[in-house]
Amino acid sequence: MTVRTALALCAALVPTLALAAGPPPARFASIDGGEIRLDQLRERGPVLVVNTASLCGFTPQYDDLQALWDRYGPRGLTVLAVPSDDFKQELGTEGEVRDFCATNFDLTIPMTTITRVKGEAAHPFYRWLADEHGVxxxxxxxxVLLDREGDVVASWASPVRPTSRTITDRIEALLP
Structure with a gap:
């Protein structure tokens, strides 16, 4: 292979590499059946992805997640709950999680099935967060807040309430 051929191959790959800058078109299994595709959610606007658990001390944040969905959903925000038992605080089945959230929080935000969020067995989205962003x-x-291009805008630890000014300011900056 000549140097000219090698350079031409590299130039041909540049657009492909540029497209790979955002997250992979991650697919989650929906708690209601079917699948949830992040690339489709991002077409609407930013996405706030939150790993959740029904038996956690932070579970009352479901009210705030629903409030964000109610307030900013019509403008394009999607709030995605990702139930996980990685910290041993989730109910045993998807049905129990869905019923718990509907009964206690009247939750209508999209929700995945119980999903791994850390370690070797983590969902590809969470592996991408760890590998590419150290999150x-x-x-x-x-x-974790993603913009329409799929870039990580910011992430916040558990104690930060979803309706805090820190988060809503970032969301509002991404909405039309």
Whole structure:
């Protein structure tokens, strides 16, 4: 292979590499059946991804997540709850999680099935967060905000309330 051929191959790969800058078109299994595709959610606007657990001390944040969805959803924000038992605080089945959230929080935000968020068996989205951005949930209700391009805008630890000014300012900056 000549140097000219090698340079031409590299130039041909540049657009492909540029497209790979955002997250992979991650797919989650939906707690209601079917799948949730992050690339489709991002077409609407920014996405706040939150790993959740029903039996956690931060579980009352479900009210704040629903409030964000109610307030900013019509303008394009998606709030995605990702139930996880990685910290041993989730109910045993998806049905129990869905019923718990509907009964106690009247939750209508999109929700995945119970999903691994850390370690070798983590969902590809969470592996991407760890590998590409050094973001690994340290506990339940860790929040990650993605823009429409799929770039990580910010992440917040569990104690930061979803309706805090720190988070809503970042969301509002991304909305039309």
């Amino acid at each position: 690994v949930p340290g506990w339940n209700f860790h929040k």
